[in-house]
Amino acid sequence: MASKIYINYLPATCxxxxxxxxxxIKKWSDGREEKEMSQSNINVNxxxxxxxLENIDQTxxxxxxxxxxxxxxxxxxxxNFDAFKNLCRTDINTQNNNCKATDFVTxxxxxxxxxxxxxxxxxxxxxxxATSPILKQKYQHLDTLLH
Numbered sequence: 001m002a003s004k005i006y007i008n009y010l011p012a013t014c015x016x017x018x019x020x021x022x023x024x025i026k027k028w029s030d031g032r033e034e035k036e037m038s039q040s041n042i043n044v045n046x047x048x049x050x051x052x053l054e055n056i057d058q059t060x061x062x063x064x065x066x067x068x069x070x071x072x073x074x075x076x077x078x079x080n081f082d083a084f085k086n087l088c089r090t091d092i093n094t095q096n097n098n099c100k101a102t103d104f105v106t107x108x109x110x111x112x113x114x115x116x117x118x119x120x121x122x123x124x125x126x127x128x129x130a131t132s133p134i135l136k137q138k139y140q141h142l143d144t145l146l147h
Contacts, residue, residue, distance in 0.1 A: 058126070061126065062122050062126060063122075065121060065122035065125040065126065066118045066119055066121070066122040067118070068121070069117060069118040069119070069120070069121025069122055069125075070114060070115075070117065070118035070121075072117075072121060072145070073114060073117045073118070078117075078145060080141065080144075081113075081117070083141060084113070084116075084117060084138060084141045084142075085113040085116075085117075087099065087103075087134055087137055087138060087141075088103060088104070088113075088116065088134065089113050089116075091113075092112055092113045092114065093111075093112050093113075095110065098134070099134055100132075102131060102132045102135075103132045103134040103135055104116060104119075104120075104135075105119050105120050105122075105123040105128070105135065106119050106123075116138075120135070120138045120139070120142065121142055124139050124142050124143075
């Protein structure tokens, strides 16, 4: 995981900001490569509705978990990412016929396999219940990485 995580709060804007991360790649003499996050920046903008502002602590935690979940799919080497992806998708951006809206934790999770992974990770870390059999499978997938 990152040795430094910076959280930048940008209160006066609804503009979308993307976080970033820096990766060290170690190359070994036998041809292996290891990726390691050395720094992560998470940007949080100030465009919230009243519900979000009343629950700002939970909202910020959810955002942080979402971003960390996104990094997990890439840099903690989820060797079984395709198993997660294939539950509801034929490729990164295309849903298959196995899943309905209730098999995703948010509408945003439906936009791509990476956002599905990140949002599902956040919901799992926040201990929100799985509401469908496929969502339970997604949680089980993440549980194998976290325990």
